[in-house]
Amino acid sequence: MVSGLINANPVVYERKERRVRSSPSDADEYAVEPIDSLEVFDHVRDIKDPEHPYSLEELKVITEDAVEVNDEQSHVRVTFTPTVEHCSMATVIGLCIRVKLLRSLPSRYKVDIRVAPGTHATEAAVNKQLNDKERVAAALENPNLLEMVDECLAPTYA
Structure with a gap:
């Protein structure tokens, strides 16, 4: 049976355990904490793949190492790796990452979304x-x- 999916049987990886982030003390209640790569990764790790019932993290499309943040310059770069070189959903995946970050990060951030070099046709x-x-x-x-x-x-509430 042909499913019509580009990658009908993707490799699924185990999700990393979420790390507990420290919260500001009462004295720093209104202080603005810098955004780091872990925080950005936490925003995008649960995005669902458009073709499969798995998250981008579970498919290793996105990893914590692929997120770069320069808080001082208000710049975020996320590099993702499609599951196959000819993935027809690569643009949709990148668009999902961009929209999630536009909705989650302060507007001062410039966001760059990239396909990992050599991973897409x-x-x-x-x-x-x-x-x-x-x-x-x-x-x-x-x-x-x-x-x-x-x-x-x-x-998702899995």
């Missing part, structure tokens, strides 16, 4: 689409695409 084209504000805005005006993104970002 059309890496340059995907990177260009994901980091072009006009293309991202146009994509999010498409109700079907926005619905797909929202489904991938919906919380």
